[in-house]
Amino acid sequence: MTLPRQHSERHAEKLVRREKIESKNFKNIIRDMGMKVTDQRLLILEALTAGRAHVTAQEVFEVVVEKDASIGFATVYRFLRKLTESGFVNEVRMGGLAARYEMSSQVHHDHLTCTHCGKICEFENHDIEKLQESVAKQFGYQLTGHVLELYGLCRDCQKKST
Amino acid sequence: MTLPRQHSERHAEKLVRREKIESKNFKNIIRDMGMKVTDQRLLILEALTAGRAHVTAQEVFEVVVEKDASIGFATVYRFLRKLTESGFVNEVRMGGLAARYEMSSQVHHDHLTCTHCGKICEFENHDIEKLQESVAKQFGYQLTGHVLELYGLCRDCQKKST
């Protein structure tokens, strides 16, 4: 299947422009962290943004090594840690499994999961967040993050189980 | 400091009685799991109940090895896993740190964990629980459970990292 030439050219142009913009943003992210901009770091950020969310360090490494066969996984681990510490990336850990990473979205949310069908609703509740802060303060902790997962039966599954 | 003889005798009696009762309960827990009762397993349960909550496998091992120098840490790990799978024990994991274990209590509580040293505080906040209920209701869910883990820097680690 071929597209009309004009269309395809415009498409290519757009891609190039977008790549430049992203690259610029990536560079700014790295500079914001007070670090030097390197090809390896740009590739890692690209992999995190382009691929699916919740990837392991190994998965990031496998994507990046395609474009730069000489990269070492220590570099990936190192940079992921820095990104996590700076808050640009979220680290999610489950059991004893490898940590998974995702670009932190600006929009914070928690999850409400149906224990029967697995449907997930995202929600955000400012009052809960404030109470969490106050609990942490009460114990002398400086809050840096939280995991709140609610489990229940969704409307559909409540009907079915009756 | 010495106590009046009578008192001290009664005290000793109580201790013995309690030990027997606990030992019986421990045996029942093990039998409920369909496993054989061994001295090692009784000692592990004793350590989990007597010591402070939220201990690592290594910490359990260190307590138990005092009473039975020949025990291997594989035995501790193995049994802790079984206890966790059977729900008699709760496993709490934070970051890449060692898992921590506690006897599952009837009293519900959430955790506030230090991301630096792994120290865990338990808390209970009725307001948060009520808000969770209302979020669930809002989405038409019938709430059955939740996980709330707060992460932060404890007072000590805040000082150290300055």
Next chain:
DNA sequence: ATTGATATTGATAATTATTCTCAATTAGTA
């Protein structure tokens, strides 16, 4: 552009927590 101080890199060793293996021992039962 060249240089130089310093950060970064890749390879590999080290570490940490946990699990696996297996021969010897032990608990529960017949």
Next chain:
DNA sequence: TACTAATTGAGAATAATTATCAATATCAAT
């Protein structure tokens, strides 16, 4: 008491992550 299957301890194996260090690349100042 003897048998059978579960359990044990020691140490090897694994898996994820971090530390080490000499070689290289970045960036700021010239």
